[in-house]
Amino acid sequence: QVQLVESGGDLVKPGGSLRISCRASGFAFSDYYMSWFRQAPGKGLEWVSYISGSSNGIFYADSVKGRFTVSRDNAKNLVYLQMNSLRAEDTAVYYCARVIKHDWSPDPWGQGTLVTVSS
Amino acid sequence: DIVMTQSPLSSPVTLGQPVSISCRSSQSLLHSDGNTYLSWFHQRPGQPPRLLIYQISKRFSGVPDRFSGSGAGTYFTLKISRVEAEDVGVYYCMQAAQFPLTFGGGTKVEIK
Numbered sequence: 001q002v003q004l005v006e007s008g009g010d011l012v013k014p015g016g017s018l019r020i021s022c023r024a025s026g027f028a029f030s031d032y033y034m035s036w037f038r039q040a041p042g043k044g045l046e047w048v049s050y051i052s053g054s055s056n057g058i059f060y061a062d063s064v065k066g067r068f069t070v071s072r073d074n075a076k077n078l079v080y081l082q083m084n085s086l087r088a089e090d091t092a093v094y095y096c097a098r099v100i101k102h103d104w105s106p107d108p109w110g111q112g113t114l115v116t117v118s119s
Numbered sequence: 120d121i122v123m124t125q126s127p128l129s130s131p132v133t134l135g136q137p138v139s140i141s142c143r144s145s146q147s148l149l150h151s152d153g154n155t156y157l158s159w160f161h162q163r164p165g166q167p168p169r170l171l172i173y174q175i176s177k178r179f180s181g182v183p184d185r186f187s188g189s190g191a192g193t194y195f196t197l198k199i200s201r202v203e204a205e206d207v208g209v210y211y212c213m214q215a216a217q218f219p220l221t222f223g224g225g226t227k228v229e230i231k
Contacts, residue, residue, distance in 0.1 A: 044211065044222055044223075044224050044225050045160070045162075045168060045211055045213070045222045045225075046222070047213075047219060047220035047221070047222070059218050059219075061219045062120075062219060095167055095168075097167075100170070100173065100179070103154075103156065103158075103173045103174060103215070104156055104215030104220065105156075105158040105170050105173040105179075105213070105215060106170065107169065107170035107179060108167075108169070108170075109167035109168055109169070110167065111167060112167055
């Protein structure tokens with residue numbers, strides 16, 4: 001079955017960098033857009049980024065544009081989120097999700113990885 | 120950016136009774152391709168969200184038929200016909216008519 005497993009979440013100081021990963025299995029990875037969302041503790045959902053199957057379509061939320069970079073390795077079924085110049089407000093659980101066909105909705109979602117930005 | 124506004128914030132409901140959640144967008148979600156990109160998600164405590172409905176009323180794979188979506192333009196509704204214990208949690212609407220994708224603030228459904 002379709003499975004998404006995020007990893008790499010950690011405690012990082014403000015201004016620092018971190019790369020998180022999402023390993024996909026159970027489907028033809030390169031055929032799908034993949035996405036990143038985040039949820040600050042006790043808060044709602046926020047879209048972060050989308051990347052197309054061939055990486056030629058990439059979109060970012062304004063809050064992360066210029067600081068975060070999404071990429072993917074279709075040979076390894078991995079999608080990455082490189083996060084630079086991290087701020088306290090980037091503290092959140094980061095979810096990876098597959099984007100369904102013929103729509104822009106994400107499902108399924110992984111269990112998430114916690115990124116904490118604090119001194 | 121399109122602002123999504125949900126109501127109510129919280130909805131205590133009796134098991135077996137219906138519940139409705141509203142979602143309003145600051146702009147029409149009708150895309151130039153003819154589709155309206157409004158989705159609904161359910162998130163149980165400690166769990167990732169799960170897609171319930173996309174394009175206003177299309178039930179996603181495996182979603183029980185007690186869940187239904189309706190609406191058009193800027194006003195949308197999610198209805199649960201008979202609430203079950205597993206339906207507790209927070210429900211979010213999301214628009215994908217244009218980037219950036221945006222979510223409503225969430226509606227918490229709890230059992231009375």
